[in-house]
Amino acid sequence: MEFNSLEYRKKRFEKIFSNKKSKNYIGLINFKKLDAVIYEKLKEQCLDFIIASFDPKIKKINFLQNNDEKLKFINKNIGKLYSMTANGFIVPKSHSCKEYNALIKTFYGLFDTKELESVIKYWQEPLGICFKSYDNDRSSLEMSKSSRIYHQTSNAHIESWAGYSNFGINTLLPLFGDTTKNYTEFFEPKENYNDFEVNSANRKNLDQIKYKNYKEKPANPAFKNEYSCGNLICWDNCLLHRTKINDKKSYRIFIVNQFIPYLTRKESKANIISKYRKLGRLTHNILSSKKHFLKFSKINDRRFKSTLGGKRDAYNYNVIKLK
Secondary structure (H helix, E strand, C coil), rough: CCCCHHHHHHHHHHHHCCCCCCCEEEECCCEEEHHHHHHHHHHHHHHHHHHHHHCCCCCCCCCCCCHHHHHHHHHHHHHHHHCCCCEEEEECCHHHHHHHHHHHHHHHHHHCCCCCCCCCEEECCCCCCEEEEECCHHHHHCCCCCCCCCCCCCECCCCHHCCCCCCCCEEEEEECCCCEEEEEEEECCCCCCCHHHHHCCCCCCCCCCHHHHECCCCHHHHHHHCCCCCEEEEEECCCCCEEEEEECCCCEEEEEEEEEECHHHHHHHHHHCCCCHHHCCEEEEHCCCCCCCEECCCCCCCCCCEECCCEEECCCCEECCCC
């Protein structure tokens, strides 16, 4: 079996996601419906984090007691959220530190299963909490000076083109919004897929590589009703994807991140990951443990790491081991 082949990718993915309680499609994407109680908890924690992310000087209405009121406040004031990146990612800061840690413990706890706890080695930090709308994902917002070969997530891409591991597994959990009008569109690799070639893409040969390695029609009809709020979605890095927004007034709030499984010796040698993404890795054991806390200092509230053309990451944080 060719190491860079699609067959290798599919067998590896189906071995990781072998639990019959979840569903695999096209050998590269997995869907699992969350427990209703956990889903509601994540929804509330996510909204609490977003509200805490607004500048502390912004007056927050005291009666924000339910999710509808919180969503209304967020939608009305989203333009004032200084810690949101150009692509809609909300960066944790000192004033959202408590809410962020509560959220990540619940999210990473989803992967403390018999199936996955011995598989996952690293996650990329910080966790992506995203507010995706037409206003923050138009191709007209393209940054020509960015070193990234794509910029807006509405351009079809794989995460390793942004420096993430080419052996990573992407995770996405939609929490709010109309996922029939604002969603992720996927494109299946062709049988002749070559991972090394795809990860050698640059701006000049990008279209050619996409045409050679990926099918033109979206793969979404194969899992039509699975992409919905409350379903945890995991897919192999090789699956091409993009944000698709059919309604300019729609929005979607979701959690997204990539984990890196324990790699074989051969995979480790072929693993492509940028030095900046390496610095952002934390082990699953730390992130899912109640004995650790990520601290974001006030001095860094107005600072960001410029990651490939955007203020994607928190400027700095410390891992605190609790007694």
